[in-house]
Amino acid sequence: MKKWVKIATTAMLLTLLLLSGCSGNPSTGSKNPEGKLQVYTSIYPLYDFARKIGGPYVSVTNLIPPGADPHHFELLPRDMSKLSEADLLVYNGGGFEPWVERVNQMLDPDKTRIVNATESIMTDWGQVSRKASHNHGHGEEHQAEGTDPHVWLDPQLAKKQAVAIRNALVQLDAEHKDDYLKNYDQLASELDRLDQEFKQMVANAPKKEFAVSHASFAYLAKRYGLEQIALSGLSPSDEPSPQELEKIIEHVKKHDIDVILFETLVNNKMAKVVKKEVNAEALVLNPLEGLTEQEMKQGEDYFSVMRKNKENLAKALGVTNP
Template sequence: MKKTCLRSLGLVALVMVTACGNNQGADEDNELLLIKTSIFPYEDWTKAIGGDFVNVENIVPTGADAHTYEPTPQEMIEVAEADLFIYNGAELEPFADSILSAIENQSVHVLEGSAQTHLIESDHDHEHDHDEHTHVSPIVEEGDTEIKGLQDHYHSGDSVTLSVEDDSEWVWYTRTDNEGWEQASEEPSTSFTLPADQDNLQVKAIQYDEEDTVISTSDTVLILIDDHDDHHHGDQDPHVWLDPIRSIEIAQSIRDTLTELLPEQEDYFNENFQTLEAQFHELDEAFVDLVETSQGDRFIVSHAGYGYWQQRYGLKQIGIAGISPTSEPSQTELIQTVETAQELGLRYVFFEPNITPRVAEIVQDHLEAEALLIHPLEALTEEDKENNEDYFSLMYQNVNALEKALN
């Protein structure tokens, strides 16, 4: 029924858009670009970069959720009259396809945010939320030391850089399934870089003393290569704006698109982008400091939308619901969530301001845990607007809340 409604909505909007004729584009007098966005971060960044030369409006209203929102035909017409439509993609917004179909023949530039960077895989299997190694390649054999820097998968030609926390120097080895270990590093070092040109390659590091006696052995990890298209199938985590470093890549694309539309303001847009980029790096440093100074590294949250913090910083989420806040776990998965939280001694449960699944409240009651607020930033609340919150103020609130939960 929902798909039928969306198709009907797109058809009605398409007819109405066509009847309206071509969009007016930027105001010729003041060169003001009309821009529509689908989520708050893109609205906020576009305003920061575009400054005096943009009029930015977010389609999803205050207090709503991009996962479930359906725009009206009038809103779709307004998108068709804009100069630029910025949406996230990666199946975050079910309405995106209808809008794209409706504006296909209009002179509207389109920017898909998630397509500007590399996405990580989402957790389809709820049990994986409790796995210590979610979002990293499999551990073939556990050792004395954990290997850092491993991604969930690589593409052919990628550069794989692994490291160990220990400041001592290690000798690195590789092998395939049916071969013996071969020394891969010419000199001992704390890090090792190799090309992603062989699937299912195993890697480990060994530390020796002066007499070549083994002191310590790292985990043996598996390098996985997956050359499927990251941006057009539904097994990717769409919440990419929560990663400050990936956000820089998206903001760069916003700057470049604005420059394409108003090339005479290139210096202005670039200067604003550089200010924004510095703020992203400061936020990244705040997350790094959080991890380095916190006692724990796991948190329990109402829905598993925070995988990018795990991939970037090692902050491991236990998601009560799946990648979408509207999904609910089975009874078995719910029991596993409670048991895992009890085993780890977690005494805080994070809830999101716009949507709080009923099951999250059940988990909170069973754990007798304190509730903390975590903000997904897809859309503002009325309170956020009253307080003039922006992307960075809300992200720093998340950092402060995590600091409390992890300590």
């Protein structure tokens, strides 16, 4: 049954593509009625960078709605219809968007340029692994290891992603090349400042380890010579089981942890468990996969969230004046 549903969905997507109209010239970009390039991104950081580099000459849409979980995102026929009319699609790569392979097969390359923002990074760095401890409740523990796609949490690697966006915009719209280069330079300078702020903070840190509820910060840790300790069994909304709690307490004592960093705000019940049972403070370390509608209305962006991350990470590393 699933096989037939998949075939039907593919057929529907192909039909939408056939009805999408004529191809544009990739050297100039098709542009919308307002004269702007139509740019789509797969995650919030790329959306933020594309808007800042493109300025008034681009219309940027993030495929993941505000507040949605990108890990559970499924490309719908209406999304494919929009992409078939786009000038540019920028995605993260590193295995973060499994749906991209299907998009690559179905979009017309003469109409929509597709850019893997981590292609050069993976060539130079390779994929950084992330580890998390898991306990099966029988006193045994193993390390689950996978690759970490959260490249953008390293400001210097985020700058390389911005280069990929800049180059694509220049190729599509050479008329505004100078503006794209200027806007990129401003963004790159801000990323360099952020990098220096993290370096200075870490230099003053008595600890070089930090505890997280989910291993999403391997690139950030590698850049600044830190180690992330991923504690399995911790969810911001669920209370850990007695077995999980016992293991967490063991980790906390072993590594002298007094702050545990969650990806999202924990509820009051979980915060009390962490405070009472583990004797640690619960703070947020945001992986910046997406912002909520409220955060966007408040004017938050990549830099404001990363600086909040720096403040909370500083507390976890024992910095008294972050």
